[in-house]
Amino acid sequence: MGMTLDAPDFHVPTSWEQALAVKAAHPEAVPVAGGTDLMVEVNFDRRRPPALLDLTRVPELAAVDRVDGRVRLGAGVPYARMITELGSELPGLAMAARTVGSPQIRNRGTAGGNLGSASPAGDCHPPLLAAGAEVELASVRGVRRVPVAEFFTGPKRSVLEPDELIAAVHVAPATGPQQFAKIGPRNAMVIAVTAFALALHPEQRRVGTGIGSAAPTPRRATDAEEFLSGELAAAGLWSSRGPLPESLVTEFGNRVRAAASPIDDVRGSADYRRHVLAVLARRTLTWAWDAHRSTEQRTGRTA
Amino acid sequence: MSTTTTPATTPRPAAGDRTSATTGRIGDSPLRPDGTLKVTGEFAYSSDLWHEDMCWGVTLRSPHPHARIVAIDTTAALARPGVFAVLTAADVPGVNRTGLEHADQPALAEDVVRYQGEPVALVAADHPETARRAAAEIVVEYAVLPALTDPRRALDPDTPLLHPSHPTGNLVREVPVRRGGPVPDAPVVVSVEFEVGMQDQAFLGPESGLAVPDGEGGVDLYVATQWLHTDQQQVQRVLGIGPDAARLHLAGVGGAFGGREDLSMHVHACLLALRTGKPVKMSYSREESFFGHVHRHPAHLRYEFGADDDGTLRYGKAELTFDGGAYASSTGAVVGNGGTLGLGPYRFPVVELVARGVYTNNPPCGAMRGFGCVQAAFAHEYLMDALAERVGADPVELRARNGMREGDPNITGQTIDSAAPVAELIRRVRDMPLPGERGTDLLGLPGGVGNTTHGEGVRRGIGYSVTYKNIGFSEGFDDYSTARVRLSVTAGEPVASVHTAAAEVGQGLVSVQAQIARTELGVSRVVIEPADTAIGSAGSTSASRQTYVTGGAVRAACELVRARVLERAAGTLGVPAASLRLDGDKVVAAGGEVLAGLADVLGDSPVEETTEWRHRPTVEPDPETGQGDAHVQYAFSAHRAVVDVDVELGLVKVIALDTAQDVGKAINPDAVLGQIQGGSVQGMGLALMEEVLVTDGQVRNPSFTDYLIPTVLDTPPMRIEVLENPDPHAPYGVRGVGEPPTISSGPAVAAAIRAAAGKDLRRVPIRPEHIVS
Numbered sequence A: 001m002g003m004t005l006d007a008p009d010f011h012v013p014t015s016w017e018q019a020l021a022v023k024a025a026h027p028e029a030v031p032v033a034g035g036t037d038l039m040v041e042v043n044f045d046r047r048r049p050p051a052l053l054d055l056t057r058v059p060e061l062a063a064v065d066r067v068d069g070r071v072r073l074g075a076g077v078p079y080a081r082m083i084t085e086l087g088s089e090l091p092g093l094a095m096a097a098r099t100v101g102s103p104q105i106r107n108r109g110t111a112g113g114n115l116g117s118a119s120p121a122g123d124c125h126p127p128l129l130a131a132g133a134e135v136e137l138a139s140v141r142g143v144r145r146v147p148v149a150e151f152f153t154g155p156k157r158s159v160l161e162p163d164e165l166i167a168a169v170h171v172a173p174a175t176g177p178q179q180f181a182k183i184g185p186r187n188a189m190v191i192a193v194t195a196f197a198l199a200l201h202p203e204q205r206r207v208g209t210g211i212g213s214a215a216p217t218p219r220r221a222t223d224a225e226e227f228l229s230g231e232l233a234a235a236g237l238w239s240s241r242g243p244l245p246e247s248l249v250t251e252f253g254n255r256v257r258a259a260a261s262p263i264d265d266v267r268g269s270a271d272y273r274r275h276v277l278a279v280l281a282r283r284t285l286t287w288a289w290d291a292h293r294s295t296e297q298r299t300g301r302t303a
Numbered sequence B: 001m002s003t004t005t006t007p008a009t010t011p012r013p014a015a016g017d018r019t020s021a022t023t024g025r026i027g028d029s030p031l032r033p034d035g036t037l038k039v040t041g042e043f044a045y046s047s048d049l050w051h052e053d054m055c056w057g058v059t060l061r062s063p064h065p066h067a068r069i070v071a072i073d074t075t076a077a078l079a080r081p082g083v084f085a086v087l088t089a090a091d092v093p094g095v096n097r098t099g100l101e102h103a104d105q106p107a108l109a110e111d112v113v114r115y116q117g118e119p120v121a122l123v124a125a126d127h128p129e130t131a132r133r134a135a136a137e138i139v140v141e142y143a144v145l146p147a148l149t150d151p152r153r154a155l156d157p158d159t160p161l162l163h164p165s166h167p168t169g170n171l172v173r174e175v176p177v178r179r180g181g182p183v184p185d186a187p188v189v190v191s192v193e194f195e196v197g198m199q200d201q202a203f204l205g206p207e208s209g210l211a212v213p214d215g216e217g218g219v220d221l222y223v224a225t226q227w228l229h230t231d232q233q234q235v236q237r238v239l240g241i242g243p244d245a246a247r248l249h250l251a252g253v254g255g256a257f258g259g260r261e262d263l264s265m266h267v268h269a270c271l272l273a274l275r276t277g278k279p280v281k282m283s284y285s286r287e288e289s290f291f292g293h294v295h296r297h298p299a300h301l302r303y304e305f306g307a308d309d310d311g312t313l314r315y316g317k318a319e320l321t322f323d324g325g326a327y328a329s330s331t332g333a334v335v336g337n338g339g340t341l342g343l344g345p346y347r348f349p350v351v352e353l354v355a356r357g358v359y360t361n362n363p364p365c366g367a368m369r370g371f372g373c374v375q376a377a378f379a380h381e382y383l384m385d386a387l388a389e390r391v392g393a394d395p396v397e398l399r400a401r402n403g404m405r406e407g408d409p410n411i412t413g414q415t416i417d418s419a420a421p422v423a424e425l426i427r428r429v430r431d432m433p434l435p436g437e438r439g440t441d442l443l444g445l446p447g448g449v450g451n452t453t454h455g456e457g458v459r460r461g462i463g464y465s466v467t468y469k470n471i472g473f474s475e476g477f478d479d480y481s482t483a484r485v486r487l488s489v490t491a492g493e494p495v496a497s498v499h500t501a502a503a504e505v506g507q508g509l510v511s512v513q514a515q516i517a518r519t520e521l522g523v524s525r526v527v528i529e530p531a532d533t534a535i536g537s538a539g540s541t542s543a544s545r546q547t548y549v550t551g552g553a554v555r556a557a558c559e560l561v562r563a564r565v566l567e568r569a570a571g572t573l574g575v576p577a578a579s580l581r582l583d584g585d586k587v588v589a590a591g592g593e594v595l596a597g598l599a600d601v602l603g604d605s606p607v608e609e610t611t612e613w614r615h616r617p618t619v620e621p622d623p624e625t626g627q628g629d630a631h632v633q634y635a636f637s638a639h640r641a642v643v644d645v646d647v648e649l650g651l652v653k654v655i656a657l658d659t660a661q662d663v664g665k666a667i668n669p670d671a672v673l674g675q676i677q678g679g680s681v682q683g684m685g686l687a688l689m690e691e692v693l694v695t696d697g698q699v700r701n702p703s704f705t706d707y708l709i710p711t712v713l714d715t716p717p718m719r720i721e722v723l724e725n726p727d728p729h730a731p732y733g734v735r736g737v738g739e740p741p742t743i744s745s746g747p748a749v750a751a752a753i754r755a756a757a758g759k760d761l762r763r764v765p766i767r768p769e770h771i772v773s
């Protein structure tokens, strides 16, 4: 077909510098990475970008580096690589990546795109929250790092400025067990009805959490984190690695549930989301704590 | 009788030679001609149609479930460069009404819209995007009317009538079934109110087609459909053109399941093509597709069974209400099935049942695989379990004891005059090996890759179901198919060509037709001509009927051709024709000695025969009592579902879905298995997740993001036992295969979930929140 009908401008930078320059010159240009969110919006006619900024030829975005003891995960790294390359350093993120879509989506979809969409249901977000990750944002004006908990400002809204791009996320490698669990009404290829991530940080005597799909933004269950960290410390459990009292697990679940403010929608009711959050919080804590305890036993035996 | 059993995991070795396009007789499973193309993505579906200088049509649809159209202003749309035409109801040249049973639906809305998504205007433009933008510039002024969205209120005296000219008001049809006198007392009574949600066919190829004007007022329409001739009649009526002025050609069909029995873009593309004088292509998006076809009727089911202390049924009472939505479509026939078959394959001395379908402002509902039996099965199978529990009987034995047998009358008094192996089927699924203990792999656990349980909260449940369905069109419908078969010589070889108008929608009829021709004519080379309206009707690809009816027509035409060829050979050879056969491309004697090459007998004089073939007649059931021989044939199937349920999260993993089905005769055993697997999964989908969610007449999930169908990870291994009890009344003894598994699988899954969760769940799909609440 000859006719193009005011098709959007299409910018194809081949370096990060160029990409930032294009974004500065054309703040209306919408970045496209894997396209697995954006093209759905376009196909459904919910969005008509005046210009597109293709990020797939920017090599810097596809890199995984180690910077200051943290993993720097390029915004263009697809889920498939998170699974194969980062399973031991970022186990929570890798677990979340395994639950994303289908093999096709995991080959195309990226962490940058997940953050860029800023959906409350994005599966990267809970493990990044639990791990205390930072998002690296860049523009020709410079680079800034934002804790992921401060990145989201509302449903599908973030602190990203019109001239900025997401460069990477910085995540400390796991020092303790991490878990991610996601509820969907079918056993694969499903958007989270509710998701929960948990990370134990034994060296900091701290517990990290992330809640997905149960509030206007992904969020931490801060009160539950503090409660659990405090109780574990008070009972000397971090070092004794003794079993968790049932009441502690239950109360943790209740506090995670209380941290949510879900809605009723086609995917599930608010009540259901609250209910399952408590269950997932209890289960993931139990699994993570069991793993924590057996790590100790293993090192104890080999020492 | 013979039985084939497939193991749960290992693929069954194919019967016959699958690599050659020239082999495969009845009972073999030859490679299907469209198979490789479909698997490799090369098959041309209707959405791939293309024509030089074609333009694109789009549809403007109503955003309201019920509104008066006050005014339509198309000025701005028409002024957009690239737009060739903008049409409204005022531009319809013929009778602006379509519909399968009642012509009650305008091709384009006139003064009223009755459902969200009803077509209001059309645009043709040089580019789909131009057409969409122009459509958005059409200004329609609506006066919104209160919407009737609760089917239980449809018949209230104060409810306004949606189709004032319909003789029975908002009642599309009511079918009472009364048998055996007044309902007696019974020592054991069980009852239920059950609800079935609205399922979608979820075929993969959205509605699409191409209309090419012939310059003389006629049009050729290439379209994905189930029944070319009923489309043709409706299209011609709306266009106001004469017989055969619209010629329909089957384009590549990406699944149907009933959703392509009604018109979608057919008339619209033709209207635009005749107006613009250009070929017009229309192709729905996935979202539009949800508004472009009818769905399975949601149903409200009120059932009561009375029985002796030992569980022997004394009576069945039922009231079935089907929500037909805004237009009748095939609601009448669905109600007919719900009524005449609504109590399942059991013996009831006394029956008091009424089935009704009503108009509402919800999306129109019509044909979908299982057609009225699917909904009813959830209720009767629920009650068989409830009864078994009440009398302390085994649910399988209770079903076996009450199950129909050959020679029994069903609830309409029709004698089941071929195999009715209810007891055998349900016992067979019970006796299949059970799956092993739950493993630790996440993929085998409820929640799957979601990592929601490592075994916590998981309980196992087993559920059974046995159901039956009519095959072919019922209630006195003149149900026939037309086939033309020609034997000729090409490049020295005899070739049979088979021409019908039967729609291949993915089920494999193209293979079956060739297998029949090879078997009947003893030839290797068979060409299946494209389906079109150049030949008489083949009837619909629905009601599991094409192998039976079009298969019957192809066989009949082959027999006529064979008789003439053998006559000719007999003349030359000087032997009686009755002593000759066709085999291996040769004319052979009874003993098998080759007497002549078929190509030599045919020479330059091909033999061609066209014939119409009908199954035995049926009658409309008595309007007061529902009694009568309403159906042609019955097909029986049973399922056993084994599920693991995480009772704290409400998540389900179906571990096994095993089935036994009587197919009469497996013409193509692999195709039979394919139908049983696919049908079982579609029924399971309704039990677990598939629902078009409608609130106040608005569809809330018109996408595959939120209308979920089972993925391969939701689909368990299936053990399938295929019984072949030939039906003496049917060609080759066949029994329809496609629908039965969709009917019996869902109730088995629902029963298994109830057993695992220990919850009295009376609605499908069973959502996670129903299990935990």
Ligand SMILES: Cc1cc2nc3c(=O)[nH]c(=O)nc-3n(C[C@H](O)[C@H](O)[C@H](O)COP(=O)(O)OP(=O)(O)OC[C@H]3O[C@@H](n4cnc5c(N)ncnc54)[C@H](O)[C@@H]3O)c2cc1C
Pocket: A030, A031, A032, A033, A034, A035, A036, A037, A038, A039, A040, A055, A075, A076, A099, A100, A101, A102, A105, A108, A109, A110, A111, A112, A113, A114, A115, A116, A117, A121, A122, A123, A124, A164, A165, A166, A167, A189, A190, A191, A192
């Ligand atoms: C079938 C299917 C299944 C899916 N399943 C899941 C699932 O299970 N879990 C899940 O979380 N998601 C799922 N998704 C959604 C999607 O795949 C993910 O959100 C994915 O991470 C998006 O990444 P992408 O690279 O494809 O983003 P794109 O679609 O390319 O972009 C998404 C948004 O981010 C912006 N963006 C992209 N990169 C940058 C950047 N570097 N800087 C600034 N902005 C940027 C884009 O402008 C756009 O607004 C699914 C999608 C589909 C189609």
